[in-house]
Amino acid sequence: xxxxxxxxxxxxxxxxxxxxxxxxxxxxxxxxxxxxxxxxxxxxxxxxxxxxxxxxxxxxxxxxxxxxxxxxxxxxxxxxxxxxxxxxxxxxxxxxxxxxxxxxxxxxxxxxxxxxxxxxxxxxxxxxxxxxxxxxxxxxxxxxxxxxxxxxxxxxxxxxxxxxxxxxxxxxxxxxxxxxxxxxxxxxxxx
Amino acid sequence: xxxxxxxxxxxxxxxxxxxxxxxxxxxxxxxxxxxxxxxxxxxxxxxxxxxxxxxxxxxxxxxxxxxxxxxxxxxxxxxxxxxxxxxxxxxxxxxxxxxxxxxxxxxxxxxxxxxxxxxxxxxxxxxxxxxxxxxxxxxxxxxxxxxxxxxxxxxxxxxxxxxxxxxxxxxxxxxxxxxxxxxxxxxxxxx
Amino acid sequence: xxxxxxxxxxxxxxxxxxxxxxxxxxxxxxxxxxxxxxxxxxxxxxxxxxxxxxxxxxxxxxxxxxxxxxxxxxxxxxxxxxxxxxxxxxxxxxxxxxxxxxxxxxxxxxxxxxxxxxxxxxxxxxxxxxxxxxxxxxxxxxxxxxxxxxxxxxxxxxxxxxxxxxxxxxxxxxxxxxxxxxxxxxxxxxx
Amino acid sequence: xxxxxxxxxxxxxxxxxxxxxxxxxxxxxxxxxxxxxxxxxxxxxxxxxxxxxxxxxxxxxxxxxxxxxxxxxxxxxxxxxxxxxxxxxxxxxxxxxxxxxxxxxxxxxxxxxxxxxxxxxxxxxxxxxxxxxxxxxxxxxxxxxxxxxxxxxxxxxxxxxxxxxxxxxxxxxxxxxxxxxxxxxxxxxxx
DNA sequence: CATGAATGAGCGTTCATTCAT
DNA sequence: AATGAATGAACGCTCATTCAT
Numbered sequence: 017x018x019x020x021x022x023x024x025x026x027x028x029x030x031x032x033x034x035x036x037x038x039x040x041x042x043x044x045x046x047x048x049x050x051x052x053x054x055x056x057x058x059x060x061x062x063x064x065x066x067x068x069x070x071x072x073x074x075x076x077x078x079x080x081x082x083x084x085x086x087x088x089x090x091x092x093x094x095x096x097x098x099x100x101x102x103x104x105x106x107x108x109x110x111x112x113x114x115x116x117x118x119x120x121x122x123x124x125x126x127x128x129x130x131x132x133x134x135x136x137x138x139x140x141x142x143x144x145x146x147x148x149x150x151x152x153x154x155x156x157x158x159x160x161x162x163x164x165x166x167x168x169x170x171x172x173x174x175x176x177x178x179x180x181x182x183x184x185x186x187x188x189x190x191x192x193x194x195x196x197x198x199x200x201x202x203x204x205x206x207x
Numbered sequence: 208x209x210x211x212x213x214x215x216x217x218x219x220x221x222x223x224x225x226x227x228x229x230x231x232x233x234x235x236x237x238x239x240x241x242x243x244x245x246x247x248x249x250x251x252x253x254x255x256x257x258x259x260x261x262x263x264x265x266x267x268x269x270x271x272x273x274x275x276x277x278x279x280x281x282x283x284x285x286x287x288x289x290x291x292x293x294x295x296x297x298x299x300x301x302x303x304x305x306x307x308x309x310x311x312x313x314x315x316x317x318x319x320x321x322x323x324x325x326x327x328x329x330x331x332x333x334x335x336x337x338x339x340x341x342x343x344x345x346x347x348x349x350x351x352x353x354x355x356x357x358x359x360x361x362x363x364x365x366x367x368x369x370x371x372x373x374x375x376x377x378x379x380x381x382x383x384x385x386x387x388x389x390x391x392x393x394x395x396x397x398x
Numbered sequence: 399x400x401x402x403x404x405x406x407x408x409x410x411x412x413x414x415x416x417x418x419x420x421x422x423x424x425x426x427x428x429x430x431x432x433x434x435x436x437x438x439x440x441x442x443x444x445x446x447x448x449x450x451x452x453x454x455x456x457x458x459x460x461x462x463x464x465x466x467x468x469x470x471x472x473x474x475x476x477x478x479x480x481x482x483x484x485x486x487x488x489x490x491x492x493x494x495x496x497x498x499x500x501x502x503x504x505x506x507x508x509x510x511x512x513x514x515x516x517x518x519x520x521x522x523x524x525x526x527x528x529x530x531x532x533x534x535x536x537x538x539x540x541x542x543x544x545x546x547x548x549x550x551x552x553x554x555x556x557x558x559x560x561x562x563x564x565x566x567x568x569x570x571x572x573x574x575x576x577x578x579x580x581x582x583x584x585x586x587x588x589x
Numbered sequence: 590x591x592x593x594x595x596x597x598x599x600x601x602x603x604x605x606x607x608x609x610x611x612x613x614x615x616x617x618x619x620x621x622x623x624x625x626x627x628x629x630x631x632x633x634x635x636x637x638x639x640x641x642x643x644x645x646x647x648x649x650x651x652x653x654x655x656x657x658x659x660x661x662x663x664x665x666x667x668x669x670x671x672x673x674x675x676x677x678x679x680x681x682x683x684x685x686x687x688x689x690x691x692x693x694x695x696x697x698x699x700x701x702x703x704x705x706x707x708x709x710x711x712x713x714x715x716x717x718x719x720x721x722x723x724x725x726x727x728x729x730x731x732x733x734x735x736x737x738x739x740x741x742x743x744x745x746x747x748x749x750x751x752x753x754x755x756x757x758x759x760x761x762x763x764x765x766x767x768x769x770x771x772x773x774x775x776x777x778x779x780x
Numbered sequence: 781c782a783t784g785a786a787t788g789a790g791c792g793t794t795c796a797t798t799c800a801t
Numbered sequence: 802a803a804t805g806a807a808t809g810a811a812c813g814c815t816c817a818t819t820c821a822t
Contacts (some may be wrong), residue, residue, distance in 0.1 A: 046321075046322060047322065048322070127318075127321060127322070169377075169380075170380070170384065173370060173373075173377060173380065173381050173384075176370055176373070177368040177369070177370050177381065178368065179364060179367055179368050182364075182367070186360075186364060189360070189361070189364065190364050190368065192388065193361065193364070193385060193388030193389065194384060194385065194388060195388075196387055196388040197383065197384030197385060197386075197387040197388055198384065
């Protein structure tokens with residue numbers, strides 16, 4: 017019974033509304049999206065925004081944390097499918113596509129994080145994703161599909177350099193090129 | 208031919224001083240370097256700065272144009288070396304390394320460009336670089352070293368996604384991975 | 399006789415806790431002590447604080463009233479000691495010293511009162527103190543120790559100008575100088 | 590020829606306007622007078638105010654410095670009159686009256702200084718006043734009018750405790766009482 | 781043409797107060 | 802009656818830009 021049993025129903029709702037509005041406004045207007053504008057988009061007053069997030073930096077950190085949560089969930093789902101017999105290389109490929117598209121949607125959030133040097137509020141999702149990815153890589157290497165010198169750091173490199181602010185076709189091409197560096201297969205003339 | 212060629216001597220000098228100061232201040236303090244600080248670093252008053260560049264955006268665009276000029280020059284030099292018999296793949300590799308290191312030094316300028324969404328003021332250097340790179344690629348393909356589906360767009364992708372704000376070792380690894388997507392050689396276990 | 403005498407036990411307790419917390423927080427942090435902080439220090443929610451005191455001004459006024467209560471009690475005790483035979487001039491001197499030291503301890507409260515222009519909520523203690531002081535002055539004048547033109551207003555002047563935010567030595571010197579204006583004795587070279 | 594020969598004519602005028610407006614607004618509304626309101630009262634934009642005074646604290650410090658300048662000038666004039674034969678005690682009395690009235694006009698400025706803990710920007714006027722007052726005191730003591738234990742610190746005590754926010758009659762009475770502590774004359778029943 | 785003083789919209793943040801629960 | 806989440810006007814301050822000198 018360690019609940020703080022208060023009627024926090026609306027407070028929770030507000031927190032969600034604020035995070036959604038923050039992601040949206042920052043994506044639309046970049047890091048210079050104003051706190052007032054985010055609050056207005058969320059349908060609350062600034063004071064409420066500040067009750068939930070004492071800083072602009074903290075707000076951005078929370079948006080990032082939410083995003084990382086999705087990444088971690090995706091990675092873990094991939095691991096499970098591999099455990100169920102799916103080929104690791106395919107799962108890695110799909111996971112990377114998934115992350116890339118998610119990053120594209122939140123591209124400006126990354127920029128805001130850089131400008132404000134906001135760290136994710138919670139390190140747990142990062143670790144979860146790292147564990148899952150390590151597992152995928154190892155399986156892929158055991159299958160002989162992934163180059164033996166590939167490490168989790170290559171994944172970070174990939175996440176941090178994906179062309180999130182370019183058209184989907186550019187991202188697809190970029191992933192093709194990058195993957196040929198990760199796999200043992202090289203590229204034939206046709207792909 | 209309504210060119211003005213009057214005592215532009217100091218005006219040209221001022222323009223140069225301002226561009227240098229802008230690059231330096233933005234590299235030091237990021238996009239939030241103030242116009243007053245740039246002017247002070249250039250040894251002129253703000254008004255003078257605004258006479259040369261009506262906007263902060265325009266100033267950043269000019270800094271980027273200058274940078275692109277260097278890129279174009281590097282690409283053209285590579286073409287000449289290839290014409291003199293150097294292997295195209297090697298020249299491409301070195302050129303990419305060079306651009307990447309230059310970008311890393313000016314990374315804050317790129318960030319400023321994003322925040323202010325500044326386009327280069329002058330398209331000429333971009334074209335010069337494109338011509339030179341196209342030539343290099345074609346030679347590399349004729350040599351059988353570069354994958355036949357590689358285009359100039361892949362180079363843009365490379366420039367725009369280089370991890371300029373990460374350590375040199377990360378950039379080296381990244382280039383290795385990326386290049387294996389451009390070449391016909393794939394990667395052996397050892398590189 | 400529409401007095402309410404219901405289970406006010408905890409309400410009274412809360413009122414006391416709030417007043418104590420207010421005095422403490424204002425003494426610690428000056429007039430800019432926040433209502434939230436005072437409420438937290440009192441162990442209640444802001445809403446409760448506002449139930450007891452509709453305003454910050456009213457809260458400060460209540461703190462002052464409490465303080466004045468102490469002053470009145472001191473004055474009345476002095477009157478009783480004079481009635482029992484103590485010399486009025488000595489009692490006045492000691493009383494003034496006492497008030498001055500108490501004011502010094504609560505100096506931030508006085509500052510808050512000024513900033514918020516808060517009057518004491520309850521006039522009764524002021525009157526009690528006035529009556530007692532008038533009695534002391536009259537006795538002192540009858541004794542020939544207090545200058546005949548001295549009035550209760552001189553006491554107010556004294557309270558309101560005591561250097562409460564200066565070291566105790568400054569306060570002592572100040573009282574010496576001031577008292578020589580109230581008494582018939584002047585000052586010899588030695589005091 | 591160490592002039593900065595620029596046409597600062599209006600800048601100087603603005604500085605004056607800002608100081609006047611600051612004194613006025615702070616006197617009217619206390620320390621919480623807003624920077625925007627002061628700027629508006631001065632007829633300039635906030636930015637201009639901040640060009641002249643980087644802080645609210647600095648602005649208040651400048652107002653105080655101006656006030657201290659007047660005090661110093663008054664003290665020095667008194668010294669000159671004494672040198673010309675005027676009785677030191679009279680001059681001290683008049684000087685104190687003068688300072689007291691000036692303080693009364695600027696009463697809120699003192700409060701603002703306390704709240705913002707602003708020190709005068711320039712220590713020189715304080716020293717000038719101190720020198721002049723010391724001279725007056727010594728002459729008064731040589732004349733046998735001022736009590737031999739009186740020091741400059743007693744003057745500071747007096748300045749800092751004058752009832753500046755009370756009616757002129759209260760200030761007059763207060764000065765009478767206080768002076769009887771400074772002089773060797775005591776008070777007869779008639780004054 | 782250069783100067784630098786002036787402008788003022790805008791920012792992130794605070795806090796006394798209100799009100800749904 | 803108590804709670805604490807929500808409100809929003811106000812604050813001190815910044816900085817790209819304009820314009821009188």
